[in-house]
Amino acid sequence: MTRFSYAEYIALFRSSDTKRNSSPQKISSSGRAANRDEEVSSAVRRAEACDSDDWTALHEAAHRGQTHCVQALLTDPGMCVDKRTLQEQTPLMLAVHGGHLECVRSLLEAGADPDISNKNKEMPLYKACEQESISVVKLLLASGAAVNQRCYRGWTALHEAARRDNTELCETLLRAGAAVDARNTDDITPAIEAARHGHTGALAYLIQSGAGVNAQTCDGNTALTQACRHGHTETVKLLLKHHTDANEATNAGLLPLHIASQHGHKEIVSLLLPITSRVRIRQSGISPLHLAAEHDRRIIMSLLIESGFDVNSKLSQECSARFQDRRVSALYCAVAARNTRAAAVLLKAGANPNMDPFSPLLLAVRDGCLETVALLLEHGAHVNARPTAGFPAVLLYTHQLDVLQYLLDHGCDARTCFTCSRHHSGEHTHFRSHTVNTDATKPELKFCDWISSSCWRHSAGRVTDLLLDYVGNVQLCSRIRDLLLDQPEWMSIKEKTCECIMNHSTFASKTSVELHRCWDDHAMVVCLTAEQLNYLKKQSH
Secondary structure (H helix, E strand, C coil): CCCCCCCHHHCCCCCHHHHCCCHHHCCCHHHHHHHHHHHHHHHCCCCCCCCCCCCCCHHHHHHHCCCCHHHCCCCCCCCCCCCCCCCCCCHHHHHCCCCCCHHHHHHHCCCCCCCCCCCCCCCCCCCCHHHHCCHHHHHHHHCCCCCCCCCCCCCCCCHHHHCCCCCHHHHHHHHHCCCCCCCCCCCCCCHHHHCCCHHHHHHHHHHHHCCCCCCCCCCCCHHHHHHHHCCCHHHHHHHHHCCCCCCCCCCCCCCCHHHHHHHCCCCHHHHHHHCCCHHHHHHHHCCCHHHHHHCCHHHHHHHHHHCCCCCCCCCCCHCCCCCCCCCCCCCHHHCCCHHHHHHHHHHCCCCCCCCCCCCCCCHHHCCCCHHHHHHHHHHCCCCCCCCEEECCHHHHHHCCCCHHHHHHHHHCHHHHHHHHCCCCCCCCCCCCCCCCCCCCCCHHHHHHHHCCCCCCCHHHHHHHHHCCCCCCCCECCHHHHHHHHCCCCHHHHHHHHHHHHHCCCCHHCCCCHHHHHHHHHHEECCCCCCCHHHHHHHHCC
């Protein structure tokens, strides 16, 4: 087969793209017409030649909109008008994609099939709607194009017309028999697609033509939920005017009010509040406040609170179980998302900071957010909560000394960190992580276990040194002492523990023998100053 040359072909027919004045055509008609006929004949002889993508001269002419060349090539009795490229594109598809009306007309008159799809199963009619070429659409429909044909994802030409907000296209397709509620593979209808993009004109026409306003997608979304999600206020108004159900939930259980609150669309929330059933909200298991707090929608939160939503409403057990931390409150959602100002709105309105299984204060401490920590403590968060540990749980999550000091200044009980009696005899409990123990059958977590864990050993001296500034009359167990001996804060810790012993009311009554026992016994690890050691030496002689 003779290989077709694009350069030669384009050179032959480039002149067909240029409009000529009538007078020059007449002057040179005999010469140029003869040359053109010779060029056409040459092209026709090579018409079936293909390039590496299986493009023929007809594909190229249709793609370029060269109507004269298309017509000339179609005169060849052996020409295949529906030949496909490697991308399964016919000359008709290429002409439609380029919006070349006369080329489309010539191909259709030559018998081109208007329903041959490309590799993505898109039909020429779908492509014409994508190009918003009403003339091409009408021509294809007049030639018998299937108006409800779908692409590989189930989109129809009407879906594309609605997406483009082209009412004229919608009207043309519907008059040709397009299904007004055609569904794609996700059960999206043209009306839902129009609502998603906020195309009120196309949506109004579709509703007028009988489109269902309460149709749902496979995940339970409606035209209203899509308009609420994307903030299309006028579209929401149109749908409500046509009695769309504002209490239809998605498969996730969310009502349109939930979705509008989550995305922060105040005007839409105001439209939905009077018509949304509070019973349906309770049945959903989640308040719009939870979503607004999580996404830092403070204006929406204030609007919901003013409308009577309870700041202490809890997630249902089913909703709470979706979270590993078993959260229940809107306040927890705000703190978990590090939305301090949203948390402030809730606390000011009376939110309880102590109603979640895992305290929001622990989250704030873990994140090192001193502003949130202060806010929660100011509104009554329990600083000494210890669900399964023998010391305040906030210490488990304190990674910054300034936060720890703030907690201690506001009542965190440091004394409970030094009540260990298990390690006085050399017993050691291996502690692998600093997570809270939730198994009630396991031993209570002690401070020495936690501070000895690999992730905290490097700062054990600094933490212990700071804690000792807030307690008196405490004893260090053997495990803490062994851990701290090689840390730079050990000298400071020695001084503080000695002061604790010197201030102990029973120290003065001990004999020198008893003091020696205290020194040797790991059950009471203390470090004495040089003056005290000299005193012991004198007493022992």
